[in-house]
Amino acid sequence: MSAIRISGLRKTYGDNVAVDDLSFEVAEGEVYGLLGHNGAGKSTTIEIMEGHRERTGGEVSVLGLDPADGGRELRDRIGIVLQTSGTDVELTVRETIELYGSAYRRRRTVDEVVDLVGLEEKVDARVASLSGGQKRRLDLGLGIVGYPELLFLDEPTTGFDPAARRRSWEMIQGLCSLGTTVVLTTHYLDEAEQLADRVGVMARGKMVAEGTPAELMSASPTTTISFELPHEVDPDALLVPATATYEQSGGATTCLIETTEPTRVLAEVMGAASSRGYELTGISVRRPSLEDVFLGLAGERPEGEEASA
Amino acid sequence: MSWPSTLSLLARQIRYQMLVFWRTPVALFFTLALPLFILLLMSALFGDTTVTVNGSEWPARQFFTGGLAAFTAVSATYTNLANVVPIRREEGILKRWRSTPLPTPIYIGGFVGSALVLAFLGAVLMIGVGVVFYDLQVEAAKMPGAILMFVVGVSAFAALGMAVAGMVPTASSAAAVANATILPLAFISNVFIVSGDDAPGWMTTVGNLFPLRPFVLSIQDSFNPFVEAPAIDWARIGFVALWGLVGLALAVKFFSWEPHPSGTTTRRRRRSGD
Numbered sequence: 001m002s003a004i005r006i007s008g009l010r011k012t013y014g015d016n017v018a019v020d021d022l023s024f025e026v027a028e029g030e031v032y033g034l035l036g037h038n039g040a041g042k043s044t045t046i047e048i049m050e051g052h053r054e055r056t057g058g059e060v061s062v063l064g065l066d067p068a069d070g071g072r073e074l075r076d077r078i079g080i081v082l083q084t085s086g087t088d089v090e091l092t093v094r095e096t097i098e099l100y101g102s103a104y105r106r107r108r109t110v111d112e113v114v115d116l117v118g119l120e121e122k123v124d125a126r127v128a129s130l131s132g133g134q135k136r137r138l139d140l141g142l143g144i145v146g147y148p149e150l151l152f153l154d155e156p157t158t159g160f161d162p163a164a165r166r167r168s169w170e171m172i173q174g175l176c177s178l179g180t181t182v183v184l185t186t187h188y189l190d191e192a193e194q195l196a197d198r199v200g201v202m203a204r205g206k207m208v209a210e211g212t213p214a215e216l217m218s219a220s221p222t223t224t225i226s227f228e229l230p231h232e233v234d235p236d237a238l239l240v241p242a243t244a245t246y247e248q249s250g251g252a253t254t255c256l257i258e259t260t261e262p263t264r265v266l267a268e269v270m271g272a273a274s275s276r277g278y279e280l281t282g283i284s285v286r287r288p289s290l291e292d293v294f295l296g297l298a299g300e301r302p303e304g305e306e307a308s309a
Numbered sequence: 310m311s312w313p314s315t316l317s318l319l320a321r322q323i324r325y326q327m328l329v330f331w332r333t334p335v336a337l338f339f340t341l342a343l344p345l346f347i348l349l350l351m352s353a354l355f356g357d358t359t360v361t362v363n364g365s366e367w368p369a370r371q372f373f374t375g376g377l378a379a380f381t382a383v384s385a386t387y388t389n390l391a392n393v394v395p396i397r398r399e400e401g402i403l404k405r406w407r408s409t410p411l412p413t414p415i416y417i418g419g420f421v422g423s424a425l426v427l428a429f430l431g432a433v434l435m436i437g438v439g440v441v442f443y444d445l446q447v448e449a450a451k452m453p454g455a456i457l458m459f460v461v462g463v464s465a466f467a468a469l470g471m472a473v474a475g476m477v478p479t480a481s482s483a484a485a486v487a488n489a490t491i492l493p494l495a496f497i498s499n500v501f502i503v504s505g506d507d508a509p510g511w512m513t514t515v516g517n518l519f520p521l522r523p524f525v526l527s528i529q530d531s532f533n534p535f536v537e538a539p540a541i542d543w544a545r546i547g548f549v550a551l552w553g554l555v556g557l558a559l560a561v562k563f564f565s566w567e568p569h570p571s572g573t574t575t576r577r578r579r580r581s582g583d
Contacts, residue, residue, distance in 0.1 A: 050408065052404070052407070052408070072312075072410045072412060073410075075408065075409060075410040076410040080408040082401065082404060082405060082408065084401050084404075085401035085402070085404050085405040085408075086400035086401040086402050086405065087402060087405065088325075088329050088397075088402060090328070090329045090332035090333060091325075091328070091329065091332075095328070099321065099325055100405075100409060102313060102318065102321050103313070103318070103409040103410050103411035104409070104410055105310040105311065105312055105313075105410075106310050142405070146409070146410070
């Protein structure tokens with residue numbers, strides 16, 4: 001049974017095509033990560049699923065309902081953690097959770113919510129006094145107060161420091177273990193790797209790859225072998241393939257070899273080095289990270305955007 | 310599981326908006342404290358004098374109290390909603406509510422309902438102060454008419470406030486529009502100063518084009534010793550109601566859950582989105 005079924009989804013703003021013939025499904029209980037640069041169409045897609053945006057074309061079914069007219073019934077069964085949303089800072093955490101909970105047919109108690117998102121100590125504090133990370137946890141708490149069958153998380157940890165991100169991941173994993181289906185967008189690859197059962201990579205409004213993080217990584221068969229090249233040694237003498245690249249830093253030269261036959265290349269290079277009496281330092285053999293795969297699929301970052309992963 | 314009842318949801322929304330209002334000192338000051346201060350000031354300055362309206366003299370306090378009660382009600386509805394709704398919209402609060410199963414009319418009802426409650430409290434406060442401290446005379450026979458005009462008036466001004474909130478893109482400009490429309494109108498609508506017989510004719514003419522003057526005049530008539538009970542002026546009530554219906558139509562047409570894309574003015578937790 002699919003929690004979400006999307007086929008041929010299209011969204012245009014004038015001449016600008018934000019989402020182009022997008023199709024994917026999310027199974028019940030699955031954590032699905034939508035990955036892509038800013039402007040790839042992730043947020044537009046998630047907002048169409050939430051019922052916040054109208055689509056230009058295609059079929060969308062969320063929990064068996066069409067989000068364009070799912071109305072109250074749909075919003076009762078889903079939880080939404082928006083990228084940009086606020087709460088009244090004049091209220092306390094307790095008042096806020098009670099208030100938002102009151103809109104749902106089934107609702108968690110305040111104690112249960114603050115326990116799940118780790119705001120126990122702040123329950124009677126005004127929202128105005130919360131830190132950015134605590135406000136984001138309150139966002140998450142309000143997303144789950146109505147026992148959602150399906151939770152949308154739009155860039156749940158953007159702007160967090162590493163420690164806060166780890167804590168949020170643990171919290172989200174805790175929620176996932178309750179059996180909730182989760183759809184999250186992110187441009188952090190480690191986040192997708194950490195949280196998602198399956199990942200869809202979007203670029204320019206299209207899905208360019210889909211699978212488990214492991215599948216995506218094994219789809220790219222190259223392995224990178226690297227080591228520090230000894231001074232005044234000709235790479236040819238070490239049988240380094242001509243495709244190798246070199247990086248200079250601090251007077252040392254690092255040799256990088258991308259290969260689909262790591263065993264053979266490694267044996268030849270190591271054999272040549274040891275027979276000539278060279279000791280190689282900084283040897284590493286690295287499988288592609290999701291980031292390597294992602295950059296290959298999604299292409300270069302759009303102009304003017306800071307590195308965020 | 311059944312839905313929570315509409316009435317309990319609406320009551321909770323009104324309580325919520327009232328609570329936020331009470332905890333916002335600046336809103337409290339401009340909506341309730343400032344008109345009260347003006348009443349005290351006017352009464353101290355002119356309390357024992359008389360004003361002449363349409364050839365009849367009456368104690369100034371009878372005049373000021375009714376006018377300021379009406380003005381407070383307009384502040385609590387029109388000015389208040391045109392301020393508060395766009396701020397909530399820019400803070401993303403409206404969009405968050407739209408993510409919940411709360412029906413839209415109940416959410417809007419919370420805003421409007423709390424404004425109406427506030428208008429009522431403000432008017433009662435003004436008249437209460439007038440009665441207790443300034444010997445304001447309240448004629449029971451005129452109260453049904455006053456209440457009728459009051460209910461029609463605050464509903465109309467609430468609708469107009471929602472219309473401004475929807476039509477003006479940013480919170481700061483919506484607040485400016487609300488003040489820039491209501492304050493000049495107040496001066497030609499008998500709120501602070503009498504624009505009676507000796508006022509320039511154009512002032513009265515312009516004042517009569519807008520709903521504030523008929524609203525204020527009707528409430529003042531309820532405290533005017535020279536106007537016979539029941540003091541119901543159907544033409545004025547109809548005129549204010551008409552403005553209210555126009556406001557309602559505009560409010561429904563232009564209501565928006567999200568800020569206008571071209572610019573926001575207040576702190577909005579905007580992060581690197583697409």
